[in-house]
Amino acid sequence: MNELIHVENVTFQYPGAEHPVLNKMNLSVKKGEFLAVIGSNGSGKSTLCKLFNGLIPHFYTGDFEGSVTVSGLNIVENSVADLSCHVGYVFQDFENQLVQARVLEDVSFAPLNFGMEDYLQRGRRALELVGLAHLADEFVWQLSGGQKHLLALAGGLAMNPDIIVIDEPTAQLDPYHAKEIYEVLKKLNEQYGKTIISIEHHTEFIAEYCRTVLLLNKGSVLWKRSTREALSEVELLTELAIYPPQAAQAASRLGADNVPITLNEAIAFFKEKVPCGMPSVPRQKPDRSQEETVIRFDQVGFSYKSMNKKRAQVLKNINLSLNKGEQVAIVGNNGAGKSTLLRLITGVKKPESGSITVRSQSVASCAPEKMADHVAYIYQNPEQMFIDDSVKKDVAFFPRARKIKGYEAKIDEILKQFDLVDLQDKDSRLMSGGQQRRASLAIGAAMNPSVILLDEPTASLDMATRKHLTQFILKLKEQIDLVMIATHDMQLVSEWATRVIVLHHGQIIFDGNKEELFSNPALMDKAGLVPPQIVTLSLALNVEPIDYSVDSFINRFKEARGEWPLQKASQIN
Amino acid sequence: MAAAKSFADKLSFEQIKIELLNTAYGNDRTLIAKLDPRTLFLWYAFFGIAPWFIHSRFILAGMLLFVIGTTIMTKVSRLIIFILILGLLGESGYLLIASLFFGGNLGIIIPLLVLTMKLSVISLASITAFCSMSPERLGEGLLRIGVPGQVSFSISYGYRMLPTLFEEYNHIFMSYRLRGKSPEKHGLFYFRTVIYFIKLAVKSFYPLLLSMAKRARTTVEALETKGGQYAFRNPAVKKLKLANLRIGKTDYFFLLISVLYLISIFISSHYVSF
Structure with a gap:
């Protein structure tokens, strides 16, 4: 038998909870599997994975029934530390699992704690496996988000476990770094025979990397x-708020029963069926000359002093004028300067050179409190915006500080608009990620700004919440002159x-509409951008104009053919 | 005003963070930083305590010169020195004014100088000893002299979280500024503005505590999986951790120089009166 994990009839209930989070669960995982665990929020994904290293039932003491064996060890009889020699765990908030100051110290921390004499070699080897060997002597806080995630993974690998559990890697990382981590996982799985269990919302990654899929619902x-069978269940998955790859969604909605799940399959699948002689609808280029300028950047540069006392240039020679009514997306890799660009508009940071004006008022001579009358900035991490002890108080903070007459009624309206009425007395920090994100947008809306700046509004959200949130963002443009979003999405x-x-290394390398951007693969590649699958698919199929959504x-296809030729659908594979 | 403004600009959160981290980790190449922690503990045990029992101004001055020398050798950040001087001057200045106000005379200056000298020796000795040891070295040293492993782990973990704490605090502080309202008028001597900022600085700590508590949950779980508890009980781990600690020639040399210097000032104090 090469069964590594055996879960039998497991029921677990957190103390004080009304329902068990795991309900008579049965599961078997074989050695060498690359398993994706999917399910909607609250389906018990993280709880299940915390069984494997014994955090449940040892650390979270609730009502536990049933039996779990991991690498031949019964989890009740063995301690978390013993089980952790077999299971490496990367948490969703991985930054908090890095406990030492330097990279090598952190990665060799576990082997050292278990008294292994070769702890440094083990650490070095793990760093090599994830490609961080050159950073061994670096400080943890100097690493980028992607590097920290790799370090967290290396920390788990240092004990040379059979199993690696990774909790939602794509939720916290940009697509470029998420791909990087999946490439590492793939190598560990194929070359080193590790069993990988990944909690994942992003079905395009599942299609590309995972071989089996476990679907949980209500424990x-x-x-x-x-994976093929799993992702073909387009209807069921959509019902559970898990969105299959765009190509699969498209094929399924067109009535095919054997749907493509990866990009290459989709290209082969749709190739022969592309309606030829498509009516090409010319998209009109917006005429910017007559519009009112809201924000202007003039030769703006910004740098900061780093630990080694050198100055790191974040932005250089930024020239921009942004007009009323535009919906501006700022994209680029991590560290390209997106957040800095947004923050400069708020007056929290002052440009080192050049000038920024918002409605012809210079930002440099204005305190952030003054700029706040025009500009609202929504943090990437909503928690950093919560400065009061309930949602309602947080949303009302701005009008209250300004003693705006009759603000209470306006706040009630905003709470309703953002679906926060039932949550208004809760502490914002204790809410779920999606709720926090909504609260942060409500805070912005309550400021009644003419410009709203959103920093990664869809990061670390599951697909369902993301979709929900996009609705709010779409509504924003009705009330606000200019919306700017820095995003990887x-x-x-x-x-x-x-x-x-x-943005690329602090400079603007492209400024235009998405049509031009998406039809320039070299530029996309340089900036580390991955277009949505449906766009890549349209490009590969040479359709004109490019489609930006599944709809x-x-x-x-519907317009061209009326009916979908089902007989061709079965030809793939 | 311009000078104060330029100073305020330099004293950003970012700057303080960098200075603190450099103080903790940046000085590991100096001669003193290479010494064994135990050597520094021993050295500090004398320079940190003895000044209270020495009344000879000559010896105190000699010791002060010596610790000034060692402080220069540690290449400590100027911010730390600046804060130290500010503290010392503030303390003595306040005492001087208070004593003059309550009927003292200028004769108070000499005893005050002696006190300042004692405080200076102790402070500079602390800087020499603790700013040149990285938190890890300090932790190892403490572990070696029998302090429980939890303490040395807490020190190194504390420093690991320091930059995160700073950033988080900065974000929260800015959140207040991005939604709050600063006083319309600065008031006499910027009185209103100063009060506003002090209020924000204090208020920002509450959200910080809550968010840090939340982060700590994952950390505790991670420690459990990394065998943290297990390590504190296992003597083999302690041995591994301390394998690099060795008292070598440099240590003896440093202690010898210190002792010789002390003997020479003690002897010369018999011949010099001042």
Whole structure:
């Protein structure tokens, strides 16, 4: 038998909870599997994975029934430390699992604690496996987000475990770094025979990397299947708020029963069926000359002093003028300067050179409190915006500080608009990620700004919440002169933006509409951007104009053919 | 005003963070930083305590010169020195004014100088000893002299979290500024503005505590999986951790120089009166 994990009839209930979070669960994982665990929020994904290293039931003492064996060890009889020699765990908030100051110290921390004499070699080897060997002597806080995630993974690898559990890597990382981590996981799985268990919302990654999929619902296993079978269940998955790859969604909605799940399959699948002689709808270029300028950047540069006393240049020679009514997306890799660009507009940071004006008022001579009358900035991490002890108080902070007459009624209206009425007396920090994000947008709306700046509004959200949130963002443009979003989320860009600015090493390398951007693969590649699958697919199929959403993609086929030729659908594979 | 403004600009959160981290980790290449922690503990045990029992101004001055020398050798950040001087001057200045106000005379200056000298020796000795040891070295040293492993872990973990704490605090502080309202008028001597900022600085601590408590949950779980508890009980781990600690020639040399210097000032104090 090469069964590594055996879960039998497990029921677990957190102390004080009304319902068990795991309900008579049964599962078996074989050695060498690359398993994706999916399920909607609260389906018990993280709880299940915390069984494998014994955090449940040892650390979280609730009502535990049933039996779990991991690498032949019963989890009740063995301690978390013993089980952790077999299971490496990367938490969702991985930054908090790095406990030492330097990279090598952190990665060799576990082997040292277990008294292994070769702890440094083990640490070095783990760093090599994830490609961080050159940073061994670096301080943890000097690393980028992607590097920290790799370090957290290396920390788990140092004990040379059979199993690696990784909790939502794509939720916290940009697509470029998420791909990097999946490449490492793939190598560990294929070359080193590690069993990988990944909690994942992003089905395009599942399609590309995972071989089996476990679907959880309300604490029970619905099924465990091969990736192909699993992702073909488009309807069921959509119902559970898990969105299959865009290509699969499109094929399924067109009535195919054997749907493509990866990009290459989709290209082969749709190739022969592309309606030829498509009516090409010319998109009109917005005429910017007559519009009112809201924000102007003039030769702006910004740098900061780093630990080694050198100055790191974040932005250079930024020239921009942003007009009323535009929906501006700022994209680019981590560290390209997106957040800095937004923060400069708020007056929290002053440009080192050049000038920024908002409605012809210079930002440099203005305190952030003054700029706040015009500009609202929504943090990437909503928690950093919560400065009061309930949602309602936080939302009302701005009008209250300004003693705006009759603000209470306005606040009630905003709470309603953002679906926060039932949560208004709760402490914002104790809410779920999606709720926090909504609260942070409500805070922005209550400021009644003419410009709103959103920093990664869809980061670390599951797909369902993300979709929900996009609705709010779409509504914003009705009330606000200018909306700017810094984001990695190319799906959001393609569905929402009217103007895209690409930053690369602190400089603007592209400023135009998304059509031009997406049809320039070299530029996308340089900036580390990955277009949404449907866009790549349209490009590969040479359709004109490019489709930016699944809806427009299938409309093209529906209009051309009326009916989908089902017989061709079965030809793939 | 311009000078104060330029100073305020330099004293950003970012700057303080960098200075603190450099103080903790940046000085590991100096001669003193290479000494064994135990040597520094021993050295500090004398220079940190003895000044209270020495009344000869000559010896105190000699010791002060010596610790000034060692402080220069540690290449400590200027911010730390600045804060130290500010503290010392503030303390003595306040005592001087208070004593003059309550009927003292200028004769108070000499005893005050002696006190300042004692405080200076102790402070500079602390800077020499603790700013040149990285938190890890300090932790190892403490572990070696029998302090429980939890203490040395707490020190190194504390420093690991320091930059995160700073950033988090900065974010929260800015959140207040991005939604709050500063006083319309600065008031006499910027009185209103200063009060506003002090209020924000204090208020920002509450959200910070809550968010840090939340972060700590994952950390505790991670420690459990990394065998943190297990390590504190296992003597083999302690041995591994301390394998690099060795008292070598440099240590003896440093102690010898210190002792010789002390003997020479003690002897010369018999011949010099001042």
